[in-house]
Amino acid sequence: MRIGVPKEIKDHEDRVGLVPSSVAELVAHGHEVLVEKGAGRGAGIADRDFVKAGARILDAVDAVWGEAEMIVKVKEPLAVEREKLRPDHLLFTYLHLAPDPDQTRDLVASGATCVAYETVTSATGGLPLLTPMSEVAGRMAAQVGAHALENAAKGRGVLLGGVPGVAPAKVVVLGGGVSGTHATTIALGMGADVTVVDRSLDVLRRLDARFGPRLKTAASTRETIAALVAEADLVIGTVLIPGAAAPKLITRPMLKTMKRGSVIVDVAIDQGGCAETSRATTHSRPTYVVDGVVHYCVANMPGGVARTSTFALSNATLPFALALADKGWRRALAEDPHLANGLNVCAGRVTHPAVAEALGYDLLPLDRALAA
The missing domain is CATH 3.40.50.720 (NAD(P)-binding Rossmann-like Domain)
Structure with missing residues (x-):
């Protein structure tokens, strides 16, 4: 051939x-x-x-x-x-x-x-050709989110890991799959205060066993997500339904409750994004601001590395x-x-x-x- x-x-x-x-x-x-x-x-x-x-x-x-x-x-x-x-x-x-x-x-x-x-699927129910790029995008999400929080990027001016005497940033990861797990790994490694939200208790148990008391977990409901994003400095959206459009977990009313200069990194943007205000961006112009919230929605994140x-x-x-x-x-x-x-x-x-x-x-x- x-x-x-x-x-x-x-x-x-x-x-x-x-x-x-x-x-x-x-x-x-x-x-x-x-x-x-x-x-x-x-x-x-x-x-x-x-x-x-x-x-x-x-x-x-x-x-x-x-x-x-x-x-x-x-x-x-x-x-x-x-x-x-x-x-x-x-x-x-x-x-x-x-x-x-x-x-x-x-x-x-x-x-x-x-x-x-x-x-493409695997015998274990995974997505073997999506997984490597999900790993990369998840790890990048914490990295680009940390940068987007800087003042020069119109963020809140918050250091992800804080310093002695100053609290770290609050990071909420929506979805505990491959991207979410890797985003959590990097965000915790940078010293952030991290909460992962997922609708599967088995996923939350796996994450709890892996990361221990450093990580907070929450079962996914609209009320829970609304409360967490209102307090977050950085929200990383990694939800995935194979082949289908991503569910809109962050609504426009929720966005209005978020802190000015907080950041959404929407890893799910390839499937339409998990925030109602998400639209695809590029590495040339990776962010935009809606209601004071910085959106990073690059549709080919792994292309940056x-x-x-x-x-x-x-x-x-x-x-x-x-x-x-x-x-x-x-x-x-x-x-x-x-x-x-x-x-x-x-x-x-x-x-x-x-x-x-x-x-x-x-x-x-x-x-x-x-x-x-």
Whole structure:
């Protein structure tokens, strides 16, 4: 199979879909890998590194999309990229379709087969291709939140860990999953006063066992969230419903009760955000202020640490990329129900239940998609 790796064009998105070691594995399996010139530069990977691994470097992005049968990316294709999709293309990347009707419409119209990293599952019920970026985003959330609290960033001027004689910042983490756990790790490590909110008591028990009395936990209700965000200096939103839009846990009335200069870091923004006032931002302009509250809603947070993120992501995606390339997508999905959960669009139809429900599409069942 001919596998194309285009350069990412989203604002400050410096990750790349494959690293040289992954290219070498694909080449060893008999596949041809086409990499756009300069695609790995932002992650510190030179074209010559891809060439040594067996890839062919193409000067033009149109050549990559034109020659490739399978496109391996990091972020969802932007409008100009979606125009390049063909019915015979297999697209393997993050999509986050539920809050993005324009992208969904274009992918459906393209006729391409689109497998989304974020809805591939594991035998243990996890999301193996989302996990590495959730780990990165969670760790970054405390870091960028600490910066956003500084006066120069229009924050309250509060140091996350405080100093002797001055209390640390109060941090509320909404969601105790992968991102929430990693955000908690860093925030506690910086000395903050941290409370994690989750609707699952099992999750709260796990966190309590892991972090001990340093961490406060709270069962999620609207009343509890309202009370906690009103006292918080930093709120980190990490809630996730696989494939679906994130629930709006922070309402506009709640926002009005928050301290002036407090900060919301909405890690859930890829799925539409967990605050009613959240809207996607970029690394170039990461924050904005509503009702005196600083919002950090960068939709590709891990792109800010592109080298770490690229290698972490490629480690996770390689086995699935090999399966798709070696077997073809129909056989690969038929033999692996967890990879099959990644199928979001096929033959001009939506194939993921959460996406279909969120955007009002008729669902094409998997068995019919495989036969299409």
